[in-house]
Amino acid sequence: MDVTQPNVQHAQLETITAADLQKADIQPLRYIVEGILPEGLSILVAPPKFGKSWMSLDLCLSVAAGKPFLGYPTHSGDCLYLALEDSFRRLQNRQERLLQGATAPANCSFAIAAGTLDGSLAGQIDTFMQAYPGTALIVIDVLARVRSQTTTSRTDAYRLDYSDMTVLKQLADKHHICIMVVHHTRKMRDDSDVFNDVSGSTGITGAADTAFVLCKDKRADTRGTLHIIGRDVEAQECIVEMDYNCHWQRIGSTDEVHAQQTMLEFKANPLVQLIQHMVAQADEPELRITATGLLDALMKQPGNHGGFDSSKKVGRFLASADTQRWFREIGIEYSNEKTQFSRWLVFRRLIE
Known part of the structure; x- marks a missing residue:
């Protein structure tokens, strides 16, 4: 049976042959943090009050200054941190605690209010990029503050989640930058896969190029595990620890730390x-x-x-x-x- 509709104009698919793709001069992927954070859409997920905002702020300050983040080299660039749950007073206090007397980078900008994904946010980011074309990283803390205001049924949750994240993904790809979205985990934990702990539907993780999930046994613990997966990064797990100045440090991979602990126990x-x-x-x-x-x-x-x-x-x-x-x-x-x-x-x- 012929299911084509007569007199309907169909847009053609944009294709490329394997031979042409092999010869194509394609711009290499840009890494903001070498080995773990490329351009594109990323998410950083953890329960409330786990220290993810401290990690996000440290990330911005490190990239802006071109200093290592969690021990990984960064490629310096302008940064924008949308601290949508904070005040400038709190940002100032946190920044000073992280910097410990060092001069703050002039190429790291802050905002504590922004539009939504079905409103003015995309335009605000485009305008910022015109003013600061050297921007490498934009952090949105948190996702809930910029979500579309559309009311939807639970059956449409995946569609709305994916749609919201796609707006950010397209912005990141358009400007060849990294947009990192800070998000919460759900209350019920999944011991089989930490990435199933992300609040909302799989549309959130599905649209992201890179995902980070920070886990701790107890909220008060200073040490935790940072799980990383992505389309352009190797899956890895590392042990991280927050020091007295709320600065997250990488202790080592989970395998390395386990081996060190095992050897300490053996020697003891x-x-x-x-x-x-x-x-x-x-x-x-x-x-x-x-x-x-x-x-x-x-x-x-x-x-x-x-x-x-x-x-x-x-x-x-x-x-x-x-x-x-x-x-x-x-x-x-x-x-x-x-x-x-x-x-x-x-x-x-x-x-x-």
Whole structure:
């Protein structure tokens, strides 16, 4: 059946062949913060009072000054921070706390009021870009203050969310800048995927090029995990910590921090400390001892014995897949040898 409508003018699709695309001279993607924040639409999401406004302000000040943000290099450019839940007094206090006496960058601008996405906001951003063509970053804090005022049913929530975010996405693409939107999480948490915690429909995350979600176990905690995903960035998780001056710092990736914590726990283990002492005191570079002999030596030590109350527990601990690697980290090579009558634990000092 022919479903085409006669006498209806259809706009043609704008296409490009694979061969032409291969030869096309396309402007490379611009990064505002190297490796994590490219041009386009980004969202920063966290529960209320988690420190995301401090992070947003620090981001603007860092980019404006061309200083690192969370340890990542930035590419300096003008910034606009729409602090729509703040006053200039609060902004001044926060800025001074972050700057700690340093001179504030002249190319970072603030506003505490703006239009909505179905009103004057797009025009206001266009006008700002005409006045400040060197702008690299605009932060909108928070999304709720610029949302379209259209009343919609729950079934239309995705459409409205996506429509609002698309307006911002088009503005970012038009001016080749990054627009970062600060947003809240929903009350019910999804332990399977932190990005499902974003308040609203999936239209919000779906329209964004890059998404950041800040998680903490407790609101009062100074340390948290920053989850990052995006179309043009590698998915990553890093541990961040807010210092006394409310400045967020990157401690390391979650894998790096976990490895550091594991090594600290390994070094603090009473059995490991005993082995280190015995190897250091041995006349020979090699210490040979049975699990029973090692347990007897541990039991003679005062204080905590780390839960080791049998030679089997000693053996299981040393049989861990990571044990040899951890011992090498502290300058000891560990192996075991079985003879006709005994199984020997062998610890050798590594020559530096």
